[in-house]
Amino acid sequence: MIFxxxxxxxxxxxxxxxxxFKKEILYGKCYQTFALFKQACDDFFAASNYYKEALRSLLTDNFQIIDYA
Structure with missing residues (x-):
């Protein structure tokens, strides 16, 4: 366990x-309808292989532990 x-x-x-997710879907983008926004969200989750390398380096537990005591 890590505190x-x-x-x-x-x-x-x-x-x-x-x-x-927000960086890829929201930042700098404008969707004319909610349906287009929803489609962009669905496409993001469906295309997980497209983002595999970026997520591999981002979703790691390799961070500095600072002693809390």
């Missing part, structure tokens, strides 16, 4: 994944 602070989104893997 994690109460709020540490940079250490939580799902937070890293959501940040990557």
């Amino acid at each position: 994690l602070p109460p709020y540490a989104p940079n250490l939580n893997l799902i937070e890293r994944y959501w940040r990557f």
Whole structure:
């Protein structure tokens, strides 16, 4: 078990994944309809092999542990 602070989104893997998702789907993009936005989201999750290398380096537990005591 590794101690994690109460709020540490940079250490939580799902937070890293959501940040990557938002960077790919939201930032700098405008969707005319909700259906287009939903399709972009669905395409992102369906094309997981396309993002495999980027996610492999991002979703790792290789981070510095700071002693909390």
